[in-house]
Amino acid sequence: MTTLAMPEPNAVVLSRRAEIVAALRAIVPGEGVIADERGMRPYESDGLTAYAQLPMVVVLPETTAQVAAILQYCHANGIRVVPRGAGTSLSGGALPLADGVLLSMMKFNRVLDIDFANRAAVVQPGVTNLGITRAVEHAGFYYAPDPSSQIACSIGGNVAENSGGVHCLKYGLTANNVLGVELVTIEGEIVRLGGKHLDAEGYDLLGVIVGSEGLLGVVTEVTVRLLRAPESARAVLIGFHSSEAAGQCVAEIIAAGIIPGGMEMMDRPAIHAAEDFVHAGYPRDAEALMIVELDGPPVEVAHLIERVEAIALKNGAFECRISTSDAERLTFWAGRKAAFPAVGRISPDYYCMDGTIPRRELPKVLARMRELSEHYGLGCANVFHAGDGNLHPLILYDANIPGELEKAEAFGADILRLCVEVGGVLTGEHGVGVEKRDLMPEMFAEADLDQQIRLKCAFDQDHLLNPGKVFPNLHRCAELGRMHVHAGATRFPDLPRF
Numbered sequence: 001m002t003t004l005a006m007p008e009p010n011a012v013v014l015s016r017r018a019e020i021v022a023a024l025r026a027i028v029p030g031e032g033v034i035a036d037e038r039g040m041r042p043y044e045s046d047g048l049t050a051y052a053q054l055p056m057v058v059v060l061p062e063t064t065a066q067v068a069a070i071l072q073y074c075h076a077n078g079i080r081v082v083p084r085g086a087g088t089s090l091s092g093g094a095l096p097l098a099d100g101v102l103l104s105m106m107k108f109n110r111v112l113d114i115d116f117a118n119r120a121a122v123v124q125p126g127v128t129n130l131g132i133t134r135a136v137e138h139a140g141f142y143y144a145p146d147p148s149s150q151i152a153c154s155i156g157g158n159v160a161e162n163s164g165g166v167h168c169l170k171y172g173l174t175a176n177n178v179l180g181v182e183l184v185t186i187e188g189e190i191v192r193l194g195g196k197h198l199d200a201e202g203y204d205l206l207g208v209i210v211g212s213e214g215l216l217g218v219v220t221e222v223t224v225r226l227l228r229a230p231e232s233a234r235a236v237l238i239g240f241h242s243s244e245a246a247g248q249c250v251a252e253i254i255a256a257g258i259i260p261g262g263m264e265m266m267d268r269p270a271i272h273a274a275e276d277f278v279h280a281g282y283p284r285d286a287e288a289l290m291i292v293e294l295d296g297p298p299v300e301v302a303h304l305i306e307r308v309e310a311i312a313l314k315n316g317a318f319e320c321r322i323s324t325s326d327a328e329r330l331t332f333w334a335g336r337k338a339a340f341p342a343v344g345r346i347s348p349d350y351y352c353m354d355g356t357i358p359r360r361e362l363p364k365v366l367a368r369m370r371e372l373s374e375h376y377g378l379g380c381a382n383v384f385h386a387g388d389g390n391l392h393p394l395i396l397y398d399a400n401i402p403g404e405l406e407k408a409e410a411f412g413a414d415i416l417r418l419c420v421e422v423g424g425v426l427t428g429e430h431g432v433g434v435e436k437r438d439l440m441p442e443m444f445a446e447a448d449l450d451q452q453i454r455l456k457c458a459f460d461q462d463h464l465l466n467p468g469k470v471f472p473n474l475h476r477c478a479e480l481g482r483m484h485v486h487a488g489a490t491r492f493p494d495l496p497r498f
C-alpha cells in the first residue's frame with residue numbers, strides 16, 4: 001500500500017530467501033524467526049500506518065551475541081536490516097523493506113541493574129519507557145522523558161528517535177537522560193559508549209547515536225539517568241479566547257524565568273475531541289487551552305502558581321483552574337494525554353505531523369494552518385508542547401476516499417515547510433523516518449546532507465541499516481562528494497534515488 005519511493009528490492013537477495021531464513025534460524029533457534037505472511041502482518045507498518053510493507057523475514061533475537069551474528073551474516077551477504085522496537089514510531093522509521101530483515105528487539109525486555117547510589121538503571125532496549133519508572137518508583141525515583149506513548153514504546157526506540165514528552169521542557173529529552181548504550185554495528189562488532197559515569201572518554205559518540213533512527217547500529221542495552229520524583233506537583237488549566245493570547249502567555253512565562261514541569265497547549269478542535277472522549281472538564285468555549293504544571297517543594301510550587309496565574313490573567317485568560325489534588329491534576333492531563341486517540345474517534349484516519357517553531361511564531365503558524373486546512377478541505381486539530389515550540393498538527397482524512405491520503409501528505413508537507421520558513425525545524429521528537437525524508441532539502445543544503453551521509457558511511461559503508469529512511473537519496477560512500485550530472489547523464493546510474 002506504500003506510495004513512497006523506497007530502495008529497489010534486491011532481486012538476488014529475494015531469490016535467496018529460503019537460504020537466508022534457514023541461516024537466521026540457525027542463529028536464533030525456536031520461535032525467533034517468522035517467515036510466514038500471516039505471522040509477519042503485525043510488523044508491516046509502525047505508527048505511521050499510511051504506509052505498509054511486508055518484510056522479507058522477521059527475526060526476534062534474545063541475546064546481544066545473536067544480534068551480532070545476525071548483523072554479521074547480513075553484512076557479509078548484502079542484506080538490508082530494519083531495527084524495530086515497539087513499532088509506535090509516527091515517522092515510519094520502522095517501516096519494513098520487501099528485501100529486508102526486520103530485526104525486532106522486543107525480546108530484550110529485562111531491567112538488568114538498578115543503581116540508586118549512582119542514580120542510574122541499566123535496561124534492555126525492549127523495556128517500555130514506563131516500565132523503567134515502574135521498576136524504580138517504589139524508592140521514590142523515576143525516568144523523566146515521558147512520550148505520550150510511554151506505556152508501549154521501547155527505550156531502544158526512544159534512544160533511536162531522541163523522544164520527548166510533556167516533562168522534557170524542564171528535564172530534557174532522551175539525549176539528556178541517557179548515560180550510555182551498548183551497540184552492535186552492521187559488521188557485528190559490539191561497542192559500549194558512555195556508562196554510569198558522567199563523562200565519556202574520546203568523542204561524544206553517544207550524542208551521535210541518540211537520535212540516529214536505527215541507521216548507525218542496533219542498541220542492545222541502555223543506561224538511563226534516574227531522577228528523584230518531585231516532592232509535589234500542581235497543574236493550572238488556562239482557557240483563552242484566542243491562540244495569540246495563549247502564545248503570548250507561553251512566551252511571558254518563559255521570559256519570567258519560570259520553567260514549568262510541563263506546558264502544553266491545545267486548539268479548539270483538539271479541546272472538543274479530548275473533552276468528548278475523557279470528560280476532563282475542559283472549557284468548550286476556549287480557542288486555546290493551556291495546561292501548565294509546576295513541580296518541586298510545595299512552597300516553591302505555590303509561589304510559581306501565583307506568578308503563572310498573574311501572567312495568564314494579564315494576557316486575558318478567561319479561566320484559570322488550579323488543581324487541588326493529585327487526582328484533579330491527573331484529570332487535567334488525561335485529556336491531553338489521550339488527545340491522539342480522541343482525534344482518532346472523530347476521523348477515520350489522521351496524519352500526525354511534528355515540527356518545531358520559535359514560540360513567538362505560534363499565532364502566525366496557527367493562522368496559516370487554518371488557511372491550509374481550508375485550501376485542502378481537510379480538518380486539523382492541534383496539540384503542542386508549547387514550552388518548547390513543538391507542534392503536533394493532526395490532519396484528519398479518510399484513506400478510503402481516493403486522493404485524501406495524497407492531500408493529507410501535501411497539507412503536512414506545507415506545514416513542515418511553514419515551520420522551516422518561520423525559523424523552526426522539520427522535526428520535533430518523532431524523527432525524520434520516511435515521513436519527512438523528502439523534505440530534508442527544505443532545511444539542509446546538499447553539502448549539509450552530504451556531511452550527514454558521511455557520518456552514516458563511517459558506520460555503515462553499504463547502507464544496509466535502515467536504508468530509505470532520513471536521507472532523500474543515497475550516495476555510494478566511496479564516491480560521496482564527487483557525484484555530478486553532466487548534460488543530463490548521471491555518472492552512477494545504478495545508485496538508488498528516491
Ligand SMILES: Cc1cc2nc3c(=O)[nH]c(=O)nc-3n(C[C@H](O)[C@H](O)[C@H](O)COP(=O)(O)OP(=O)(O)OC[C@H]3O[C@@H](n4cnc5c(N)ncnc54)[C@H](O)[C@@H]3O)c2cc1C
Binds near residue numbers: 088094152
Ligand atoms: C499515540 C502515540 C503518541 C506518541 N507520543 C509521542 C510523544 O509524546 N513524544 C515522542 O517523542 N514520540 C511520541 N510518539 C512516537 C513514538 O512512540 C516514539 O518515536 C518512540 O520512541 C518509538 O519507540 P518504539 O519502541 O515504538 O520504536 P519503533 O517505532 O519500533 O522504531 C522507531 C525507530 O527506532 C529504531 N529502533 C528501534 N529500536 C532500536 C534499537 N534497539 N536499536 C536501534 N534502532 C532502533 C527503528 O529502526 C526506527 O527507526 C507517539 C506515538 C504514538 C503512537
